[in-house]
Amino acid sequence: MELTPAGVGQVTYILPERCVQKKKRDKIKALLAGGIEKPDVLVQGWVRTRRDSKGGFSFIEINDGSCLANIQVIVDRKIPAETVRQLTAGCCVSARGNLTRSPGKEQALEVQAAEVTVHGTADPEHYPLQKKRHSFEFLREIAHLRPRTNTMGAVMRVRNRLAYSIHRFFNDRGFVYLNTPIITTSDCEGAGEMFQVTTLDLSSAPKANGEIDYAQDFFGQKAGLTVSGQLEGEVYALALSDIYTFGPTFRAENSNTSRHLAEFWMVEPEMAFYDLDDNMDLAEEFVKYLLADVLEHCAEDMEFFNSRIDNTVLSNLTHIAREKFERITYTDAIHQLRKANGNFVFPVEWGCNLQSEHERYLTETVYKRPVIVYNYPEEIKSFYMKLNEDHETVRAMDVLLPRLGEIIGGSQREENHDVLLQRIQAKGLKPEDYWWYLDLRRFGSAPHSGFGLGFERFVQFVTGMENIRDVIPFPRTPKSAKF
């Protein structure tokens, strides 16, 4: 058997003959992007609509998910009648034939089917997706079929591009992709309630002194699903210099909003030798890079969002990719909000948490662009954030986006062992639970910083989708983990 060489840069590998000779599927995206006639193409996908003519032919539109657009296939008398009858919305088919210019107005090219195979029928009496707009609430109830809609297809292609782009951004800058544990026994304090992980029988859990005896549990101690990979990320940043994590995160909060999930994906870079300014620079460049990339590479899908979901996304994203983010201290933010003269439900005082209404006012009314608020009061932030010289504020920063609010939260980390120990104790935490985290400050400590970006929130922002449950394949929220 003759083998065909292929290559990755300078290094070649050998491709089995079968891979070369097999008739390959033509992706609809490639056929339409080519824009030219082509003999003998093979289109495979799911029928979106069918319009037929008793006079001898039917028009079917096939979508294979490679792009938003469908391809029109002409099915005439060459195709057996019983096959044509099966071509209803939702069925899965292969169609082989010539790609030719279309006399119709709505498309430049179409496939003249010489051969059609139905792989899976979809009984129109029972197939839930119709050729019309469905509410997102309804589509969530059929999460196994909703990826076959225009909107979910576009969301998932954009989501995929953003994920790819995140990896590229960090890899291009020499960051190491780190897989931090999903099951953990350390609680990243302040990040939210943890889901417990146990193999104990809940109806008859072993007890010691009236308490559940976790010594007998799988890990020999209480364990849960991670709420953040940050603490573990710091461990590797203090060895490899620059790392990032990108993985699932779990919060058992009873949050019922359009921007919270119990299971979501988070990107957490952690960098040695970065101070808070370096951290903010990276966060700003990161956001802009992702926006510019998705505008360039998902143009068709982004046009769709702009015309069907939110007619401001294109101009917003373009604007944000170009404009400088405003950076203000927490103290200045409080001054700005006080100038607004009490038009808030929640009063503004130095030391209070910024409420959604405050964040929106800053980003939508005062500056009309993304705002980074930094140097927050020590009391309202986590123990690991670096204490400023004023002893009142810490080097924390939040990136706020118009409409969406907080997209990134980060800080410079406290690298001084004694200060960190004091803060752990002051917050009522047990130093022994953080022994290895404290050890990082005993041995070769370094200034370092990092932040976390909520991936679904970012996808939400980019697409203009209103509900975070519609930008993740299978959303998990309180009282809802079907599929």
Next chain:
RNA sequence: UCCGGCGUGGCGCAAUGGUAGCGCAAUCGGCUGUUAACCGAUGGGUUACAGGUUCGAAUCCUGUCGCCGGAGCCA
């Protein structure tokens, strides 16, 4: 978890105390290089669930479940 709203044929909605109607979809027929196709006909609902008030409840009351919007928590 709190506040507000909602739950009616497959889907989107109407009917606010008198026993359920429209559009789309589906099925059948007609017509057409069609394109949210069009025209005609047909079928389809114990109004989320449980209880109560009433001669009578989709409609009023109570409870449960679920969904949506806002808030809190956060990403």
